[in-house]
Amino acid sequence: MAKAPKLNSQPQIVTANDLRSGDTVYLTVTGGWTRRIAEAAVVANVEAGAALLAEAEAQAKQNIVVAPYLIPVDASVTPPKPIQYREVLRAEGPSTETRPAA
Amino acid sequence: MSLLKHGRLVGEDAFQPVADDAALPASGAVLVTYARWQVEREQLTGRNAPLGILLPNNLDVLDFGAEAERFDLIVLQFPKFSDGRAYSQARLLRERFGYRGELRATGHVLQDQLWHMQRSGFDAFEIPRADAVEAFAKASRTFSHVYQPTGDGRVSVLKQRLAAHNNKNGRSQEAAE
Amino acid sequence: MYQYDEIDQTMVEERVAQFRDQVARRLTGEISEDEFKPLRLQNGLYLQLHAYMLRIAIPYGTLSSRQLRGLAQIGCTYDRGWGHFTTRQNLQYNWIKLEDAPAALADLAKVQMHAIQTSGNCIRNTTTDQFAGAAHDEIEDPRVWCEIIRQWSTFHPEFSFLPRKFKIAVTGSPNDRAAVRVHDIGLRMHKNDAGEIGFEVIVGGGLGRTPFIGKTIRDFLPKQDLLSYLEAILRVYNQFGRRDNLFKARIKILVHEIGIETMREKVEAEFAASKHGALKLPQEAIDQIAVQFAPPAFETLSGISAEYANAFRTDFEFGLWARRNTFKHKQPGYSIVTISLKKEGAPPGDASAEQMNAVADIADRYSFGEIRVTHEQNLVLPHVKHSDLPAVFKALKAWDLATPNVGLASDIIACPGLDYCALANARSIPIAQQIALRFKNWERAHDIGELKIKISGCINACGHHHVGHIGILGVDKAGEEFYQITLGGSADDQAALGDLIGPSLNTHDAVDAIDTLVETYLRLRKSSDERFLDTYRRIGIAPFKEAVYVSA
Ligand code: HEM
Ligand code: SF4
Numbered sequence: 001m002a003k004a005p006k007l008n009s010q011p012q013i014v015t016a017n018d019l020r021s022g023d024t025v026y027l028t029v030t031g032g033w034t035r036r037i038a039e040a041a042v043v044a045n046v047e048a049g050a051a052l053l054a055e056a057e058a059q060a061k062q063n064i065v066v067a068p069y070l071i072p073v074d075a076s077v078t079p080p081k082p083i084q085y086r087e088v089l090r091a092e093g094p095s096t097e098t099r100p101a102a
Numbered sequence: 103m104s105l106l107k108h109g110r111l112v113g114e115d116a117f118q119p120v121a122d123d124a125a126l127p128a129s130g131a132v133l134v135t136y137a138r139w140q141v142e143r144e145q146l147t148g149r150n151a152p153l154g155i156l157l158p159n160n161l162d163v164l165d166f167g168a169e170a171e172r173f174d175l176i177v178l179q180f181p182k183f184s185d186g187r188a189y190s191q192a193r194l195l196r197e198r199f200g201y202r203g204e205l206r207a208t209g210h211v212l213q214d215q216l217w218h219m220q221r222s223g224f225d226a227f228e229i230p231r232a233d234a235v236e237a238f239a240k241a242s243r244t245f246s247h248v249y250q251p252t253g254d255g256r257v258s259v260l261k262q263r264l265a266a267h268n269n270k271n272g273r274s275q276e277a278a279e
Numbered sequence: 280m281y282q283y284d285e286i287d288q289t290m291v292e293e294r295v296a297q298f299r300d301q302v303a304r305r306l307t308g309e310i311s312e313d314e315f316k317p318l319r320l321q322n323g324l325y326l327q328l329h330a331y332m333l334r335i336a337i338p339y340g341t342l343s344s345r346q347l348r349g350l351a352q353i354g355c356t357y358d359r360g361w362g363h364f365t366t367r368q369n370l371q372y373n374w375i376k377l378e379d380a381p382a383a384l385a386d387l388a389k390v391q392m393h394a395i396q397t398s399g400n401c402i403r404n405t406t407t408d409q410f411a412g413a414a415h416d417e418i419e420d421p422r423v424w425c426e427i428i429r430q431w432s433t434f435h436p437e438f439s440f441l442p443r444k445f446k447i448a449v450t451g452s453p454n455d456r457a458a459v460r461v462h463d464i465g466l467r468m469h470k471n472d473a474g475e476i477g478f479e480v481i482v483g484g485g486l487g488r489t490p491f492i493g494k495t496i497r498d499f500l501p502k503q504d505l506l507s508y509l510e511a512i513l514r515v516y517n518q519f520g521r522r523d524n525l526f527k528a529r530i531k532i533l534v535h536e537i538g539i540e541t542m543r544e545k546v547e548a549e550f551a552a553s554k555h556g557a558l559k560l561p562q563e564a565i566d567q568i569a570v571q572f573a574p575p576a577f578e579t580l581s582g583i584s585a586e587y588a589n590a591f592r593t594d595f596e597f598g599l600w601a602r603r604n605t606f607k608h609k610q611p612g613y614s615i616v617t618i619s620l621k622k623e624g625a626p627p628g629d630a631s632a633e634q635m636n637a638v639a640d641i642a643d644r645y646s647f648g649e650i651r652v653t654h655e656q657n658l659v660l661p662h663v664k665h666s667d668l669p670a671v672f673k674a675l676k677a678w679d680l681a682t683p684n685v686g687l688a689s690d691i692i693a694c695p696g697l698d699y700c701a702l703a704n705a706r707s708i709p710i711a712q713q714i715a716l717r718f719k720n721w722e723r724a725h726d727i728g729e730l731k732i733k734i735s736g737c738i739n740a741c742g743h744h745h746v747g748h749i750g751i752l753g754v755d756k757a758g759e760e761f762y763q764i765t766l767g768g769s770a771d772d773q774a775a776l777g778d779l780i781g782p783s784l785n786t787h788d789a790v791d792a793i794d795t796l797v798e799t800y801l802r803l804r805k806s807s808d809e810r811f812l813d814t815y816r817r818i819g820i821a822p823f824k825e826a827v828y829v830s831a
Contacts, residue, residue: 020306021376022331063308066326084758086697089706090328094373094698096626096708162518184317184400186440190517193437198552214301214318221436245293247286249430251557252437258557259286259430260564267567 010083011075012049013040014056015090016068024090025065027056033065037091038079104234107204107226109242111235117154117175133175136161147172154204159187167199176201178224180209189222196223197253216241221254280343280649281426281571283391290433291388294395298322299381306378321401321439323394324380327699333357333375333383334397336404339411339425339449340368340652344639347650349390351635357383362635364620364628366692366743367446368406368652369397373699395433400441402432402513406448408456409653412572413615413661415607418468419476421451423569424505427560431506438513442520443528445513446485458654458770460484460493461746463530464512471499478505482512482542483534486740490776491531494539496546502565504550506558511549515542575647575662580612584666597672599721600683605668612665616646618658618675619682619690623715626708627693628656637678645671655692655731657685688730688797689715692743696736696753697760703736705753705760710734713790718797727797730811733768746770748812749796750777751789762789766796766823767815780824792827799826 014027025033026040034040043049049070056068071087073080082088089095105112117133120126126145133154139146146153154175157166170176176195178188188207195201206226207219216227216238231237251258257265283291298318305315319325323334335350342350350370354362357379358372365371375383387393396403405425412420428447432438438445448462459465465481478500484493500508512530519537521527534542590597606615618638620628630638642650642660645667651659663671675681684690691714694700696707711734718724733747737754744750750765762784765777784792797811799822804814815823 017326017330020378022326022329024329060312063306066312085760086328086703089697093329094708095706096698096712183314184440185522186400186438187518187522189437189440190514194514197556212314214314215440218434218436218439244297245434246289249290249433250435260560262286263284263567264561264564267563 008049008072009045010072011042011044011080012052012070012072013037013042013080014052014068015040015071015087016056016060016065019063019066027052027068031055031059033059036079037082040073040080042073042075042080044075104229104231105206105226106229106234106238109235109238112226117152119156131174133177136166156208157191159185159191161191163191163194163199167194167201170195170199170201171203173201173203175204175206175226177206177208180207180211180215183210183212183215189218192219192222192224193252213237213241217244221248221250221252221256223253280341281422281568287430288388288391291391291393291395292385294322294393294434295381295384295388298384302377302381317399319377319380320398321396322380322384323397324375324377325398325701327373327695327701328697329699330373331375331377331380332699333372333380333394334365335370335372335387335392335394336397337368337370337392337652338429339405339407339422340409340654341411341422342650342652343390344642344648344650346390346392347635347639347642349387349392351632351639353383353386354632354635356386360632362630362632363626363695364630364652364656364658366654366656366694366741367404368409368654369404370652371695373695398444399439400443400445401439402435402441402445402447405429405432406446406457406462406654408450408452409651409659410456410606410615410661411451411651412574413608413610413613414452414454414456415609416454417452417609418470419451420569420572421449421457421466421468422572423565424449424451424466424468424478424502426568426571427505427565428509431509431558437510438517441513441517442522443525443530445516445530447509453772455770455772455774458743458746458774460774461486461490461743461770462493464509465493466505469499475501477501480508480512483531483539484774485529485531486743486745487529488526488738488740489529489532490740490745491535492774492776493531494534496539496543503560503562504554506560507554507556508546508550510558511546511553514549515545519545574610575649577610577613577662578664580610580664584612584664587665587668590669590672594669596676596683597669599725600672600681601668603683603687603725604681604685605663608662610662614663614665614668616660616663616668616671617653617685618660618680619684620657620680621684621690621715622679622682623684623689623719624712627691627711627715630658634678634680637674638680641671641674644674655690657690683721684718684724686729686731687724688718688727688732689724691715691732691734692747693734694736694742696734696742700736700741702739703753704738704755705736705762707734707736707742707751707753710751710753710762710786710790713786714793717790717794726807727801728807728810730797731769732793743770744768745776746774747777748810748815749793751793754783756783759785761785764789764792764796764827766820767812769812778820780820781828795826796823799823 029041072083119133131152152174156177208228325332448457449466450457461484467479480497481493646660691711693707693711697703731748733743734751735742735744746768752763768777
């Protein structure tokens with residue numbers, strides 16, 4: 001399994017799964033959760049990353065999301081693109097999925 | 103923390119836990135560790151009071167079972183609810199060695215495991231929640247039938263079916279297991 | 280087929296009620312994710328990359344048409360209209376919501392099915408030969424024993440929190456189609472010298488990160504002692520299996536560390552103390568279950584069916600399919616049909632709800648309403664009359680279910696891999712699709728003959744790569760998907776683990792390498808009767824290695 005990266009000053013965002021639906025979600029600047037990576041809050045230093053993760057973990061304790069973690073992204077493109085392949089798949093859905101969501 | 107016995111709240115635990123390096127009280131029921139039992143057998147059996155023992159959950163019960171009947175309380179541990187060794191220890195004590203005293207579960211004892219614990223022979227539970235009586239009552243109603251024969255007196259599905267079958271065929275009903 | 284009585288039905292419904300309550304407690308926050316996770320896992324609910332995944336047990340791979348329709352309906356209502364058949368004779372839905380899971384399980388209970396013990400550190404769904412009850416080479420129908428094991432293991436109070444998961448497989452035939460040597464316990468039915476039928480008990484096999492071929496702990500176990508013996512093994516494992524390290528917690532490690540002799544001593548001592556206890560099976564109890572697996576009302580047929588012979592002669596495609604996808608039945612005039620879920624280029628093991636409904640209809644019409652699921656991710660119609668084969672072929676073909684490739688290079692096993700699985704290193708499905716397309720040409724595929732390619736997306740080996748004639752394992756190399764290739768594995772009665780041919784390759788090179796390996800085999804085989812595996816066993820790894828790494 002891909003390891004969660006160490007905190008550093010790369011551009012990064014917080015992701016998790018929604019407790020009720022299981023959907024892949026990202027933390028936004030207003031502290032809400034979105035299914036669209038384009039709306040994720042991007043931070044680029046250690047303190048801001050830690051703060052973002054702390055916010056997410058508090059929401060995990062309130063049973064809104066499950067197992068939040070930070071992922072590094074390439075923020076020079078829009079929407080930001082995860083560096084790890086696994087996270088690209090989480091953002092875009094299975095590469096074999098030829099069937100639309102119902 | 104609530105202590106339940108046979109589903110009812112026990113106000114005060116009759117057994118006083120005694121640390122390995124603490125002196126034994128002059129009287130009253132005590133709970134000692136397996137380690138202490140090993141070195142102080144005589145003093146402990148010489149005390150004219152009920153005796154409880156806390157067994158480590160990696161103890162091979164086959165090495166202990168023959169002594170089980172000397173105790174009024176045996177406490178088995180669930181360091182984490184997912185560590186299920188004490189289920190085997192409990193069944194061996196009850197079913198192999200015929201232990202009939204109090205068998206108590208301690209540690210990470212959660213509502214969703216209480217059913218399995220009862221089935222394995224536990225009759226007392228230290229449950230880390232205030233509404234333990236309700237939780238226990240709910241857990242005890244989880245299933246109406248059991249597939250496995252254990253020592254808990256419930257009749258297994260297999261025996262139920264055989265009895266129904268034999269009744270139909272006019273044969274005598276088998277004794278409950 | 281086994282039908283639930285009121286007791287079984289009550290148990291499953293009570294389980295649904297219990298889980299509904301657990302989900303409610305999770306959603307209100309009464310229990311934490313840590314406490315909830317093992318509970319949802321014991322009901323087959325995983326949290327994967329994109330959604331929850333629900334794994335349904337198909338006990339010993341047997342389904343009625345009504346159950347298959349139930350699975351299709353659940354796929355439509357709670358998933359995206361699909362189901363994925365797995366190597367464990369289970370079905371997985373990849374897009375389930377936690378909120379919907381209790382309702383999906385309630386619907387499942389209506390067709391006498393459940394997701395009980397499809398995950399978690401408990402005794403899992405027992406698997407067997409997909410041809411059970413139909414195969415010509417069978418000693419006895421193993422499903423009787425699987426059902427007895429299913430009931431005994433369901434909500435087992437002592438064995439619900441084992442050190443690790445526990446898988447049991449049973450074969451009733453000397454030609455092992457259930458891979459019993461790579462399970463925690465494998466049971467092989469056989470006759471002893473006195474002519475009685477009993478079990479060889481094999482313990483400590485497994486794949487995953489440390490693969491082992493299981494060892495025989497007892498040559499012959501009388502039938503009535505089966506449950507006492509299983510309980511003895513499980514009790515030893517529950518107490519002495521390692522709990523300090525997740526990767527060393529399977530029974531295979533215990534057997535390896537203490538040795539099979541010590542293991543046998545402990546188990547036999549436990550068995551001696553319990554064999555006359557409450558688990559001893561009275562013959563009447565065995566019979567009560569066995570009658571439910573009585574063969575269907577076969578017709579007495581003789582000679583060769585004219586329709587069949589005629590179609591074989593005149594319809595080339597039919598002939599190709601019939602040769603490849605049917606297997607000899609024990610009843611004269613009948614065949615076992617394997618329905619390939621491996622159309623080249625499609626995700627292995629996937630079936631749409633429409634396809635499931637179609638198979639259910641075909642089974643009703645031509646196979647006594649019975650369907651089986653294979654550990655190679657295909658479906659089976661167990662009892663088809665020869666004279667019906669042309670019609671069955673036509674009906675399947677209309678639903679893209681008549682690919683004539685069973686056992687061939689494109690009949691690939693692949694785990695969900697990184698497209699779905701939270702533990703994966705690399706994707707499995709796309710590489711399976713690419714490889715299968717290389718063998719789409721039927722002439723080449725049939726010329727190559729039997730070739731089992733098995734793909735896992737990580738070391739957990741859900742795709743059985745260790746026992747593939749060609750095994751492919753996804754690894755992560757500096758953030759890129761790479762694949763290791765092994766050769767010479769086998770899961771049959773001469774079970775063997777594959778040998779690594781060399782450094783891992785990227786996706787493109789790995790797909791090419793499979794082609795190269797096959798070309799090398801075609802060049803070096805003694806005759807067209809010599810299978811890939813036999814050639815490999817004869818000439819060894821060197822020529823293959825050279826072909827992939829030197830000439831590349
Ligand atoms: C998609 C989610 C899945 C997860 C998270 C998962 C997880 C695992 C893990 C952790 C192991 C290693 C166990 C060990 O070595 O102790 C394993 C083994 C295995 N799984 Fe899965 N698996 C998944 C899907 C599947 C599927 C789809 C199948 C069937 C196609 C499957 C069948 C198996 C088999 C056959 C093994 C190896 C045999 C053994 O237990 O040693 N799994 N799985
Ligand atoms: S082998 Fe690995 S990637 Fe494939 S399903 Fe199993 S755990 Fe997931």
